[in-house]
Amino acid sequence: MREDLKTLxxxxxxxxxxxxxxxxGMKDLIRLLMIALLTEGHVLIEGPPGTGKTLAAKLLxxxxxxxxxxxxxxxxxxxxxxxxxxxxxxxxxxxIFREGPVFANILFVDExxxxxxxxxxxxxxxxxxxxxSIEGRFFDLPKPFLVIATxxxxxxxxxxxxxxxxxxxxxxxxxxxxTSYADPQDEIKILDKIDDIDEIIRSGSLKPLIETKDILxxxxxxxxxxxxxxxxxxxxxxxxxxxxxxxxxxxxSTRASIWLLKGSRALALLEGEKxxxxxxxxxxxxxxxxxxxxxxxxxxEERDVYKYIQDLLSRIEVPKL
Numbered sequence: 624m625r626e627d628l629k630t631l632x633x634x635x636x637x638x639x640x641x642x643x644x645x646x647x648g649m650k651d652l653i654r655l656l657m658i659a660l661l662t663e664g665h666v667l668i669e670g671p672p673g674t675g676k677t678l679a680a681k682l683l684x685x686x687x688x689x690x691x692x693x694x695x696x697x698x699x700x701x702x703x704x705x706x707x708x709x710x711x712x713x714x715x716x717x718x719i720f721r722e723g724p725v726f727a728n729i730l731f732v733d734e735x736x737x738x739x740x741x742x743x744x745x746x747x748x749x750x751x752x753x754x755x756s757i758e759g760r761f762f763d764l765p766k767p768f769l770v771i772a773t774x775x776x777x778x779x780x781x782x783x784x785x786x787x788x789x790x791x792x793x794x795x796x797x798x799x800x801x802t803s804y805a806d807p808q809d810e811i812k813i814l815d816k817i818d819d820i821d822e823i824i825r826s827g828s829l830k831p832l833i834e835t836k837d838i839l840x841x842x843x844x845x846x847x848x849x850x851x852x853x854x855x856x857x858x859x860x861x862x863x864x865x866x867x868x869x870x871x872x873x874x875x876s877t878r879a880s881i882w883l884l885k886g887s888r889a890l891a892l893l894e895g896e897k898x899x900x901x902x903x904x905x906x907x908x909x910x911x912x913x914x915x916x917x918x919x920x921x922x923x924e925e926r927d928v929y930k931y932i933q934d935l936l937s938r939i940e941v942p943k944l
Contacts, residue, residue, distance in 0.1 A: 656680075662882075665770040680731040681824065693724070696734045731771050794915055850887070851899070858887075870931070
C-alpha cells in the first residue's frame with residue numbers, strides 16, 4: 624500500500640467520531656455505513672421507526688459534503704418519481720430531462736417495501752448499474768453513491784400496501800442491519816443531546832469532514848487491501864456450509880461471497896490493517912448473510928438468524944495466517 628494507514632484513517636476516524644457524537648448506541652450501524660460507503664455497497668435496515676436511521680444518513684452525507692435526498696415510498700409511487708423523467712420545454716422547443724431523487728450521493732429510501740414491485744426493481748437496477756435508463760438514454764449517477772433503505776418489519780408484513788422484497792431483490796443489497804429501540808441509559812443520552820441534534824438538522828450548514836473525491840480515493844485503496852488465498856477459502860467454506868444446511872429454504876448466492884470479501888477489506892482498513900484476517904470476515908458475516916438466508920417453515924419464524932450464523936462460524940475451521 625502506497626500510503627501510511629494512519630494518515631488514511633484520520634479522516635475516517637473523525638467522520639466516525641462526529642456521527643457517534645449525535646447517534647447514541649448505534650456504533651455498529653455507523654461502522655457498517657462507513658464500510659458500505661468504502662465498498663460501493665448498499666444497506667437495508669429493518670426496525671422500528673424513530674431509531675435514528677434518517678439522522679445517521681443525513682449526518683453521513685453532510686460529513687462528506689455530499690448531496691442527501693430522501694424518498695418516502697408509497698403504494699402508488701412510479702419509477703419516474705424515483706429516477707426522473709423528460710418534459711417538453713416550450714421556450715427551448717426541446718425535451719429536457721428532470722433528474723429524480725436517485726441523483727444523490729446518499730439516498731435514504733424510507734419503507735422500500737411499500738413501493739410496488741416495478742418501482743422497487745427500477746431503484747435496485749440503478750443501484751446495481753450506477754446509472755439509470757430513461758427512454759433509451761443512459762444517465763450516470765453521482766459518485767460516491769450509497770442507498771440506505773428501510774423495510775417494514777417482517778412482523779408487520781400483514782399491513783395493507785406492503786410489497787415484500789423478493790429474494791432476488793434482497794440479494795442486491797450488500798449489507799443489512801436490524802435496529803431496535805434504545806435502552807433506557809442510551810435514551811437518556813439522546814434526551815441530553817436533543818437540542819444539539821435539532822440544531823444540526825435545521826441548520827444545514829455542517830462543514831464537511833472529508834470530501835467526496837477523497838471517498839473515491841479511499842474506495843480504490845480498499846481494493847488494494849491484501850486478501851490471502853486462505854481467507855478466500857475460509858469465505859467459501861462459510862458459504863458452502865450454508866448451502867449444505869438442511870435448515871434453510873433460501874441459501875446465499877455468489878454475491879454473498881463477494882460482499883464478505885469486500886466488506887472484510889473495508890473493515891481491515893478501518894481497523895488499521897493492511898491485510899484481512901479471519902476476525903474481519905467473522906465481524907462482517909452477520910450483516911452480509913442475514914438477509915440472504917431464510918429458514919424452512921417447519922423451523923418457525925422466531926428462529927434467530929444472527930445466532931444461527933454465529934453458531935455456524937464457530938464450527939468452521941479458522942485458517943492460520
